[in-house]
Amino acid sequence: MFANVDWADIGKATIDTLLMLGGSMVLTVILGVPLGVLLYLSGKGRLAANPVLNAVLSFVVNVLRSVPFIILLIVMLPVTVLLVGTSLGVAGAIPPLVVGAAPFYARLVETALREVDKGVVEATQAMGGSTFQIVTRALLPEAMPGIIAGATVTAIALVSYTAMAGVVGAGGLGDLAIRFGYQRFQTDVMAVTVVLLLILVQILQMIGDRLVAKVSHR
Amino acid sequence: MIRLEGVTRRYRSVAGDRTALDAVDLHVARGEVFGVVGRSGAGKSTLIRAINRLETPDAGKVFVDGQEITALNPTELRAARRGIGMIFQHFNLLNAKTIEDNVAFPLRLEGRPETEVKARTAQLLAQLGLADHAKKHPAQLSGGQKQRVGIARALACGPSVLLCDEATSALDPETTEDILTLLDGLNRDLGLTIVLITHQMEVVRRVCDRVAVLKDGRIVEQGATADVFLHPQHAVTRAMLAEGEEAVDASVAPAGARMARLTFRGPSTYEPELSCVARTAGVDYSILSGRISRIRGEPYGQMTVAFTGGDAEAALAQLAARGVVVEAV
Ligand SMILES: Nc1ncnc2c1ncn2[C@@H]1O[C@H](COP(=O)(O)OP(=O)(O)OP(=O)(O)O)[C@@H](O)[C@H]1O
Numbered sequence: 001m002f003a004n005v006d007w008a009d010i011g012k013a014t015i016d017t018l019l020m021l022g023g024s025m026v027l028t029v030i031l032g033v034p035l036g037v038l039l040y041l042s043g044k045g046r047l048a049a050n051p052v053l054n055a056v057l058s059f060v061v062n063v064l065r066s067v068p069f070i071i072l073l074i075v076m077l078p079v080t081v082l083l084v085g086t087s088l089g090v091a092g093a094i095p096p097l098v099v100g101a102a103p104f105y106a107r108l109v110e111t112a113l114r115e116v117d118k119g120v121v122e123a124t125q126a127m128g129g130s131t132f133q134i135v136t137r138a139l140l141p142e143a144m145p146g147i148i149a150g151a152t153v154t155a156i157a158l159v160s161y162t163a164m165a166g167v168v169g170a171g172g173l174g175d176l177a178i179r180f181g182y183q184r185f186q187t188d189v190m191a192v193t194v195v196l197l198l199i200l201v202q203i204l205q206m207i208g209d210r211l212v213a214k215v216s217h218r
Numbered sequence: 219m220i221r222l223e224g225v226t227r228r229y230r231s232v233a234g235d236r237t238a239l240d241a242v243d244l245h246v247a248r249g250e251v252f253g254v255v256g257r258s259g260a261g262k263s264t265l266i267r268a269i270n271r272l273e274t275p276d277a278g279k280v281f282v283d284g285q286e287i288t289a290l291n292p293t294e295l296r297a298a299r300r301g302i303g304m305i306f307q308h309f310n311l312l313n314a315k316t317i318e319d320n321v322a323f324p325l326r327l328e329g330r331p332e333t334e335v336k337a338r339t340a341q342l343l344a345q346l347g348l349a350d351h352a353k354k355h356p357a358q359l360s361g362g363q364k365q366r367v368g369i370a371r372a373l374a375c376g377p378s379v380l381l382c383d384e385a386t387s388a389l390d391p392e393t394t395e396d397i398l399t400l401l402d403g404l405n406r407d408l409g410l411t412i413v414l415i416t417h418q419m420e421v422v423r424r425v426c427d428r429v430a431v432l433k434d435g436r437i438v439e440q441g442a443t444a445d446v447f448l449h450p451q452h453a454v455t456r457a458m459l460a461e462g463e464e465a466v467d468a469s470v471a472p473a474g475a476r477m478a479r480l481t482f483r484g485p486s487t488y489e490p491e492l493s494c495v496a497r498t499a500g501v502d503y504s505i506l507s508g509r510i511s512r513i514r515g516e517p518y519g520q521m522t523v524a525f526t527g528g529d530a531e532a533a534l535a536q537l538a539a540r541g542v543v544v545e546a547v
């Protein structure tokens with residue numbers, strides 16, 4: 001049992017995966033929420049309806065979402081080197097992960113905002129709220145369950161993206177699974193990494209569900 | 219207090235244009251409860267939303283408290299809206315916030331100091347009987363309680379006008395009565411000017427000083443509620459009032475009877491006018507239909523009567539002389 005497993009390697013790979021996930025998730029939220037808000041606000045009949053801006057944003061988001069992540073990883077290489085100075089390791093993985101996940105998350109944020117009753121926006125307007133106040137004090141808090149649920153889905157998608165990023169030298173559990181588990185037929189390494197990824201996904205889902213329950217008041 | 223001059227609003231769509239408001243002129247006096255009634259699609263919501271410019275008119279002017287709402291820039295408009303409270307059919311509370319925070323919301327948007335926000339919120343919750351619910355969320359309240367929260371929130375910034383968009387349409391009759399009593403009290407105690415739109419004639423009968431009837435974006439009739447409701451001129455008003463009332467069946471009248479519709483108003487409603495006149499004129503009468511009730515607190519009686527024997531014309535003349543409105547049927 002586990003003859004080939006180097007637990008120190010596994011430990012380092014786990015930490016790398018967590019760093020990639022954490023780093024890219026933070027940036028995905030920082031970029032995805034404003035982008036989702038812009039998509040929503042510029043939409044037809046919304047507070048800052050702007051068909052041109054909406055069409056442009058929507059197009060960019062759709063393009064990025066339609067590129068398979070593995071292709072994005074390769075296409076992004078020069079940009080990544082420009083941004084973080086390397087295309088390897090945790091730092092090198094974060095730009096493509098963010099570019100892959102942020103547009104996806106932005107759409108989920110937009111959907112969550114659309115679910116908010118128009119009446120709430122109207123009531124806040126009638127109370128003299130500015131557009132900025134309507135977004136920050138009414139729309140985002142009301143959409144919070146959907147925004148968090150979307151973050152959970154995105155984080156889980158990022159787990160599998162980090163595994164793919166391993167292929168281009170990012171390290172992490174995915175990298176171990178491929179280099180040892182797949183290329184050297186060390187099935188035990190493969191099994192350990194997969195179980196660890198599974199546990200990670202379970203934990204993310206559980207945290208997400210708890211947070212959603214906490215902020216839901218329906 | 220509120221004046222609309224030639225307010226027009228058109229909606230353009232692929233299916234064709236639709237004029238939701240067609241050059242509407244309207245004046246609501248300070249301290250008045252003003253009702254707007256009309257069928258679905260008549261333009262009621264568009265009208266009330268034009269007052270705080272949730273709907274910007276294509277043409278015409280809106281004045282509230284001497285300020286031309288239609289001429290304000292966005293910052294001025296936001297300031298003006300704080301003086302105009304609004305409540306909604308579906309309450310439009312923020313589900314994520316507690317009752318307390320919902321009521322405090324407009325004060326916080328305005329940026330009032332937190333100590334003041336706390337004090338004012340506590341006072342409003344107490345005033346509206348919501349103190350026990352302060353820490354709950356809207357989902358935990360009944361419809362009537364939610365509308366009370368909506369009212370507390372609308373009053374937070376001390377408005378001089380309250381707009382009610384079908385505020386009781388989602389409530390049962392008992393809760394409706396409760397909310398109407400509340401609005402009536404606010405009007406009397408705070409001198410709050412109230413505009414309410416509704417398709418429920420009972421609501422108007424109960425609280426409105428004056429009423430306007432809207433049809434296809436135009437005001438077809440307006441006046442003191444009792445005048446409009448007891449002597450409706452326009453077909454739409456008649457039809458809306460007739461709903462739920464039994465039509466008079468003339469065939470049940472005794473043969474050769476002289477029929478008339480009598481309207482008593484004020485304290486004379488409770489006087490034995492009809493029997494006095496019948497005795498002196500030597501006529502008999504049978505009441506075919508009738509209603510004795512109040513409009514905005516003023517008693518009235520309205521009935522369709524068939525006179526037989528004696529001198530019916532003389533009886534009707536005597537009734538008219540006593541201030542009863544006599545109309546041929
Ligand atoms: N956003 C909109 N886009 C297009 N047409 C609209 C819009 N809002 C209202 N209308 C149209 O304008 C007319 C007046 O609508 P409004 O909502 O003011 O009527 P209402 O009297 O409040 O009706 P209800 O009793 O059903 O609420 C209707 O014919 C409606 O179809």
Ligand SMILES: [Mg+2]
Nearest residue numbers: 262263264384
């Ligand atoms: Mg309406």
